Amino acid sequence: MLLKNCAFIVTQDKNRKILRDFDILIEDGKIRKIAKNLDGGEKSCEKLDCRGKILLPSFVNAHTHLPMGLLRGYKDDLDLHSWLSEVWKAEAKMNDNEYYLGAKFACLEMIKSGTSAYLDMYFGNGHILKSTVESGIRGYSGLALMDFEDAEKRKKALNEARSLAKMASKDKSGLFKPVLSPHSIYTCSKELLLEAKKLAKEYNYLYTIHLSETRKEVYDCHKKYGKRPVEFLDDLGIIDKHFVGFHSAWLTKGEISILGKRKASAIYCPVSNMKLATGGAFAYREMLESGVTIGLGTDGACSNNSLNMLSEMKTACLMQKWLRWNACEMLAQNALDMATINGAKILGLNSGSIEVGKNADIVFFDKKHYSMLPGTDIVSNIAYSASREAISELMVGGKFVMHDRKVLTLDEDKVKEEFEKDSNDLLKEGEKKHG
Amino acid sequence: MLLKNCAFIVTQDKNRKILRDFDILIEDGKIRKIAKNLDGGEKSCEKLDCRGKILLPSFVNAHTHLPMGLLRGYKDDLDLHSWLSEVWKAEAKMNDNEYYLGAKFACLEMIKSGTSAYLDMYFGNGHILKSTVESGIRGYSGLALMDFEDAEKRKKALNEARSLAKMASKDKSGLFKPVLSPHSIYTCSKELLLEAKKLAKEYNYLYTIHLSETRKEVYDCHKKYGKRPVEFLDDLGIIDKHFVGFHSAWLTKGEISILGKRKASAIYCPVSNMKLATGGAFAYREMLESGVTIGLGTDGACSNNSLNMLSEMKTACLMQKWLRWNACEMLAQNALDMATINGAKILGLNSGSIEVGKNADIVFFDKKHYSMLPGTDIVSNIAYSASREAISELMVGGKFVMHDRKVLTLDEDKVKEEFEKDSNDLLKEGEKKHG
Numbered sequence: 006m007l008l009k010n011c012a013f014i015v016t017q018d019k020n021r022k023i024l025r026d027f028d029i030l031i032e033d034g035k036i037r038k039i040a041k042n043l044d045g046g047e048k049s050c051e052k053l054d055c056r057g058k059i060l061l062p063s064f065v066n067a068h069t070h071l072p073m074g075l076l077r078g079y080k081d082d083l084d085l086h087s088w089l090s091e092v093w094k095a096e097a098k099m100n101d102n103e104y105y106l107g108a109k110f111a112c113l114e115m116i117k118s119g120t121s122a123y124l125d126m127y128f129g130n131g132h133i134l135k136s137t138v139e140s141g142i143r144g145y146s147g148l149a150l151m152d153f154e155d156a157e158k159r160k161k162a163l164n165e166a167r168s169l170a171k172m173a174s175k176d177k178s179g180l181f182k183p184v185l186s187p188h189s190i191y192t193c194s195k196e197l198l199l200e201a202k203k204l205a206k207e208y209n210y211l212y213t214i215h216l217s218e219t220r221k222e223v224y225d226c227h228k229k230y231g232k233r234p235v236e237f238l239d240d241l242g243i244i245d246k247h248f249v250g251f252h253s254a255w256l257t258k259g260e261i262s263i264l265g266k267r268k269a270s271a272i273y274c275p276v277s278n279m280k281l282a283t284g285g286a287f288a289y290r291e292m293l294e295s296g297v298t299i300g301l302g303t304d305g306a307c308s309n310n311s312l313n314m315l316s317e318m319k320t321a322c323l324m325q326k327w328l329r330w331n332a333c334e335m336l337a338q339n340a341l342d343m344a345t346i347n348g349a350k351i352l353g354l355n356s357g358s359i360e361v362g363k364n365a366d367i368v369f370f371d372k373k374h375y376s377m378l379p380g381t382d383i384v385s386n387i388a389y390s391a392s393r394e395a396i397s398e399l400m401v402g403g404k405f406v407m408h409d410r411k412v413l414t415l416d417e418d419k420v421k422e423e424f425e426k427d428s429n430d431l432l433k434e435g436e437k438k439h440g
Numbered sequence: 441m442l443l444k445n446c447a448f449i450v451t452q453d454k455n456r457k458i459l460r461d462f463d464i465l466i467e468d469g470k471i472r473k474i475a476k477n478l479d480g481g482e483k484s485c486e487k488l489d490c491r492g493k494i495l496l497p498s499f500v501n502a503h504t505h506l507p508m509g510l511l512r513g514y515k516d517d518l519d520l521h522s523w524l525s526e527v528w529k530a531e532a533k534m535n536d537n538e539y540y541l542g543a544k545f546a547c548l549e550m551i552k553s554g555t556s557a558y559l560d561m562y563f564g565n566g567h568i569l570k571s572t573v574e575s576g577i578r579g580y581s582g583l584a585l586m587d588f589e590d591a592e593k594r595k596k597a598l599n600e601a602r603s604l605a606k607m608a609s610k611d612k613s614g615l616f617k618p619v620l621s622p623h624s625i626y627t628c629s630k631e632l633l634l635e636a637k638k639l640a641k642e643y644n645y646l647y648t649i650h651l652s653e654t655r656k657e658v659y660d661c662h663k664k665y666g667k668r669p670v671e672f673l674d675d676l677g678i679i680d681k682h683f684v685g686f687h688s689a690w691l692t693k694g695e696i697s698i699l700g701k702r703k704a705s706a707i708y709c710p711v712s713n714m715k716l717a718t719g720g721a722f723a724y725r726e727m728l729e730s731g732v733t734i735g736l737g738t739d740g741a742c743s744n745n746s747l748n749m750l751s752e753m754k755t756a757c758l759m760q761k762w763l764r765w766n767a768c769e770m771l772a773q774n775a776l777d778m779a780t781i782n783g784a785k786i787l788g789l790n791s792g793s794i795e796v797g798k799n800a801d802i803v804f805f806d807k808k809h810y811s812m813l814p815g816t817d818i819v820s821n822i823a824y825s826a827s828r829e830a831i832s833e834l835m836v837g838g839k840f841v842m843h844d845r846k847v848l849t850l851d852e853d854k855v856k857e858e859f860e861k862d863s864n865d866l867l868k869e870g871e872k873k874h875g
Contacts, residue, residue, distance in 0.1 A: 077825060078817035084767040114810050279758035280824075282767040310824040311811060316751060320758065323714035327759075332519045332717040375549050376746060376828075378856055379863035382513035389715075389745040390512060393811075394829040421813055428814030438458075438817045 006031045006403060007045040011055040012372050013383055014039070017062050017346045017358040021338060023383060029060070031365045034402035039361060055369070059383060061341075062357050063121035063368040063399055064314040065348025067272045068251045068302025070127045071136075071146070072099065072107025074114065075428045076307040078438075085219050085281040092307060095432065096128075103427055104129025105136055110424035112140035113415055114312045116407050119368035119396045122354060124249070124272070124302070126186040126213060130169045138178045141406040141414040143366070145352055147186030147213060150201055154194045163200055170208050180401075182210070184249075189215040190226050190234050195241065202243050211352070212243065216250030216271070219283045223255045235260035244269050249351060251302065253292075254278050254285035261288060265295025270351045273343065275320045277304035289325050289335055300351045301343035314344050318388045337388035369398035441466045441838060442480040446490040447807050448818055449474070452497050452781045452793040456773060458818060464495070466800045469837035474796060490804070494818060496776075497792050498556035498803040498834055499749040500783025502707045503686045503737025505562045506571075506581070507534065507542025509549065510863045511742040520654050520716040527742060530867065531563075538862055539564025540571055545859035547575035548850055549747045551842050554803035554831045557789060559684070559707070559737070561621040561648060565604045573613045576841040576849040578801075580787055582621030582648060585636055589629045598635055605643050615836075619646040619684075624653075625661050625669055630676065637678050646787070647678065651685030651706070654718045658690045670695035679704050684786060686737065688727075689713050689720035696723060700730030705786045708778065710755045712739035724760050724770055735786045736778035749779050753823045772823035804833035 007030050014024040016039075028043035029036060030050075045052065073092075080091040099107075104127070115123060125146035127133060137144035148166050152159035166185060173183045185205035187193045193201075198214075205212040217223055217234045230237045235256060238244050246268040253271040256264075264271060273287040292299050303309045303317050318340035325335035349357025349366075356366040370377060370387070374395035377386050399407040406414045442465050449459040451474075463478040464471060465485075480487065508527075515526040534542075539562070550558060560581035562568060572579035583601050587594035601620060608618045620640035622628040628636075633649075640647040652658055652669045665672045670691060673679050681703040688706040691699075699706060708722040727734050738744045738752050753775035760770035784792025784801075791801040805812060805822070809830035812821050834842040841849045 075814060076816070077814060078820040081817065081820045081824065082761075082767050082771050088767070110810070110813070117810060276754075276758060279762035280767070282761040282765050282769070284762070284765040306825070310820065311827075313827075316754070319711075319751070320755065323711060323755065324762075326517075326717040327714035327719070330717050330719040332517050332523070332715070334717070336517050373856060373860075375545070375552060375852075375856060378545070379510060379512060379860045381511070381863065381867060382516065385513040385516045385745065389516070390741070392746075392748070392829065393827050417810075421808060421810060425808075425814045428816065432816060438819075 007043060007050050007052045008055045008060070009052055011058055011060050013059045014359055015059065015061040015383060015387070016360060017341070018360050029359070031403045034365055034404070036359060036361055036363050036365050039359070057372050058397070059370040059372050059377070060359060061368050061370065061387065062345040062349070062359055063366045063401070064119050064344050065300065065352060065354070065357065066115060066120045066123040066302055066312060066314055067300030067348045067351060068274050068304050069111065069123045069125045069312065070305035071111035071123070071125050071133055072104050072127055072129070073305030073307040074111050075099070075103060075107045075424070075431055077310050079307065079432060081310070085283055086221060088281060088308070098431060099128070101129055101132050103431060105132035106423050106427045108133040108136035109140065109415065109420050111306065111312060112136055112142055113412060113417060113420050114306070116140065116142060116399050116412050117396070118313045118315060118393045119399055120312065120314055121366045121368070121399060121401045122348065122352060122356065124184065124213065124352060126188070130183065131172050134173060134176060134181045137181050138176060139414065141404060142180065142401050143354065144181045145184050145211065146181070147184035150187045150197055151192040152194050152197045153192060159194065159197045159200070162197065163204065166201070166204060183208070184211040184213050186213045189222065190237065191222055198238070198243060199241060205247060211247050211249055213249040213251065216253050217255040218252035220255055220285060233257065233260055235263050239263050239267070252278060254283055254287050256288060258291055261291045261295045261297065264292070264297045268296065270298040270300060272300045272302045273321055274302045274304045275324045276317055277308045279320070279324065281308055286324070286328050298347055298351055299343050300348045301340070313393060315387070315391050315393060318344050322388060337385045340388045341384055365400055365403040367400045368396055370395050371397045442478060442485050442487045443490045443495070444487055446493055446495045448494045449794055450494065450496040450818060450822070451795060452776070453795050464794070466838045469800055469839070471794060471796055471798050471800050474794070492807050493832070494805040494807050494812070495794060496803050496805065496822065497780040497784070497794055498801045498836070499554050499779045500735065500787060500789070500792065501550060501555045501558040501737055501747060501749055502735030502783045502786060503709050503739050504546065504558045504560045504747065505740035506546035506558070506560050506568055507539050507562055507564065508740030508742040509546050510534070510538060510542045510859070510866055512745050514742065514867060516745070520718055521656060523716060523743070533866060534563070536564055536567050538866060540567035541858050541862045543568040543571035544575065544850065544855050546741065546747060547571055547577055548847060548852060548855050549741070551575065551577060551834050551847050552831070553748045553750060553828045554834055555747065555749055556801045556803070556834060556836045557783065557787060557791065559619070559648065559787060561623070565618065566607050569608060569611060569616045572616050573611060574849065576839060577615065577836050578789065579616045580619050580646065581616070582619035585622045585632055586627040587629050587632045588627060594629065594632045594635070597632065598639065601636070601639060617645070618643070619648050621648045624650040624657065625672065626657055633673070633678060634676060640682060646682050646684055648684040648686065651688050652690040653687035655690055655720060668692065668695055670698050674698050674702070687713060689718055689722050691723060693726055696726045696730045696732065699727070699732045703731065705733040705735060707735045707737045708756055709737045709739045710759045711752055712743045714755070714759065716743055721759070721763050733782055733786055734778050735783045736775070748828060750822070750826050750828060753779050757823060772820045775823045776819055800835055800838040802835045803831055805830050806832045
């Protein structure tokens with residue numbers, strides 16, 4: 006396929022170059038050429054006029070709980086620990102169909118907002134796998150491992166994680182990969198944390214965990230183990246370049262320095278942190294200076310309450326600027342980096358920039374959408390003013406999953422209808438404000 | 441006109457009632473009846489099926505600088521005072537046509553995002569009036585009065601304010617009303633602040649001013665006058681129920697108490713405050729408890745960078761929750777109140793709720809839009825997850841200005857084209873990153 010005369014290509018290459026009026030040749034899902042006046046070679050080649058389009062590597066949402074969209078609007082405005090105990094009660098009632106439908110709806114929401122890859126932690130990951138492959142986007146999902154110091158629960162969780170690995174190995178789409186996901190220090194025993202690491206090494210999977218999301222978590226960890234969370238995990242040998250800490254909002258400079266030395270990654274979730282009033286703040290500048298790879302994530306649609314990477318980028322910048330009384334603390338370009346190239350790097354995905362040899366994972370913006378005008382600074386427009394409505398196409402591995410805002414891989418009306426019905430069934434009468 | 445079978449009506453009445461499957465009868469721009477199974481009476485009556493719609497009083501954006509959209513993306517990521525000096529240079533080059541086109545584009549952006557009324561401060565207000573009336577929405581705009589202690593400038597500014605009053609008195613649309621808008625304490629002499637108050641009383645206009653936006657402003661005021669801004673203005677007799685302070689991010693409890701006693705209003709601008717890294721925070725709880733009427737505003741599209749009241753509501757809640765480590769500090773309902781009923785009250789508009797006798801200023805959401813699902817809590821969906829794309833219709837005074845996302849009052853393509861060209865002309869080559 007040949008993308009002709011792209012008005013702008015925000016490459017996100019090493020120099021963060023922006024190309025004007027270039028063509029892109031795509032073969033076998035990969036970007037083969039980027040130049041002016043390409044003709045597609047000898048083979049007959051589908052051509053698409055991209056004169057009104059701004060092309061950008063599509064977004065990587067580096068922290069999600071996909072099926073939680075079923076609980077969007079349920080138990081809002083509670084602090085994290087109260088909220089969690091309410092949400093766990095509702096989650097306990099979820100079945101396989103709910104994992105499947107919840108994840109499918111989340112994929113729909115992500116496609117509509119330009120996201121082509123996610124890093125997820127939840128239950129029913131086989132059903133999430135199925136939804137993801139049907140949606141045509143890339144998913145990394147791990148079972149939320151928890152044992153609450155119970156050996157039986159631990160065994161069961163680890164077995165399930167092994168089953169997921171087996172199931173995923175049979176998938177031929179190449180879109181899905183499991184990760185090992187202990188839920189947190191406060192829900193996992195030391196044994197589970199270590200066993201999970203063993204498995205992660207065995208399968209060459211990422212190791213992801215909620216890390217220092219609240220002050221209480223840090224306090225409890227220190228009380229139990231005499232160490233702060235990163236110190237504790239590092240002493241267990243868990244922190245390395247495959248380690249990803251979600252939230253990481255209550256870290257000391259010393260802990261950040263450990264993450265940097267180990268070439269680990271941290272995921273900033275500004276909207277969720279603010280909404281759940283977790284108080285702490287992701288120390289962006291210190292993370293950056295220590296060499297931590299920083300991704301951006303929405304968290305679940307129940308604490309966010311959306312999976313919109315556009316508003317996540319904006320809120321990230323707003324929070325950092327305001328936190329440090331410094332309007333340069335995080336720039337639009339920094340936010341875009343987290344949401345694209347960094348996220349891809351963390352997942353080990355050959356995506357995240359528009360360069361020859363990379364996967365053709367591309368989001369298309371309508372240059373003339375009112376939220377993109379007057380077009381003085383395209384990166385600023387994307388991070389600070391763009392509406393999801395300005396996103397016209399999403400391409401994953403060279404295939405369009407959305408074109409002219411129509412999702413091609415899913416029956417949008419059916420997905421929405423089943424999702425809504427299922428959420429209604431899940432929440433008892435009286436738990437919902439409006440049916 | 442009869443709106444039949446509205447799926448939900450978020451009335452914003454005194455009890456914040458939400459009605460299900462009700463009809464609304466509209467006559468002469470006003471809501472005449474709200475009930476089930478209305479038939480429109482004896483007269484033939486246009487009927488609209490609203491089965492898939494959620495109706496809400498349309499938004500009031502209580503702090504704007506409409507033509508500044510021309511500078512969207514220009515000089516981002518600077519602190520307020522550095523930013524202001526850059527922006528003033530660009531603004532000095534603006535002409536009448538730019539005021540007109542900039543305001544018209546802003547009206548387009550507001551219509552697309554469900555806003556039917558704004559409170560503005562800028563230059564070229566006659567041209568803003570023209571744009572507003574053509575757009576069919578409601579505008580309150582005042583000349584940004586500044587004299588920098590210069591008597592000649594003062595005289596000129598006050599004369600222009602009088603001319604605007606005269607011009608507006610000839611407008612028959614009923615959509616536009618001027619206000620008196622001294623820019624700030626740091627750009628206006630004491631004489632100008634007082635003369636403006638005299639005029640505001642003479643015309644029965646609101647008196648609006650940027651108030652304690654930055655710490656520097658407070659410091660400078662104290663140095664010059666020996667008082668903090670609210671104390672200073674109150675001693676001049678300026679603060680009363682017609683007084684509106686924009687930003688108000690650096691007020692003491694004592695100052696808030698003065699605003700409350702005088703029944704004055706304050707406008708919260710969370711996105712702009714965070715983006716310009718002004719450090720302070722709007723003390724929402726204290727304002728509420730002191731009886732200050734609290735509106736919500738985006739500020740100009742050059743500091744925000746959009747005029748989107750949906751994301752303004754969300755950011756307001758996020759900021760307050762995080763600021764006070766309290767997930768209940770500002771609820772979705774509080775944000776919706778600021779954005780609708782409070783804004784209308786501040787402007788003295790007979791709008792802001794869907795009740796019999798009120799103006800039919802209504803925004804329609806598509807209940808089945810992905811960002812509104814699963815519909816567990818409609819108010820939460822509007823404040824926390826709704827996309828602008830979910831807004832299907834906007835009605836002002838009983839007339840649709842947008843239907844099925846098509847703007848009826850403006851030629852959208854033409855407005856965008858002229859706006860983009862004009863912004864390109866305004867900013868010299870080299871000042872723009874992308875043309």
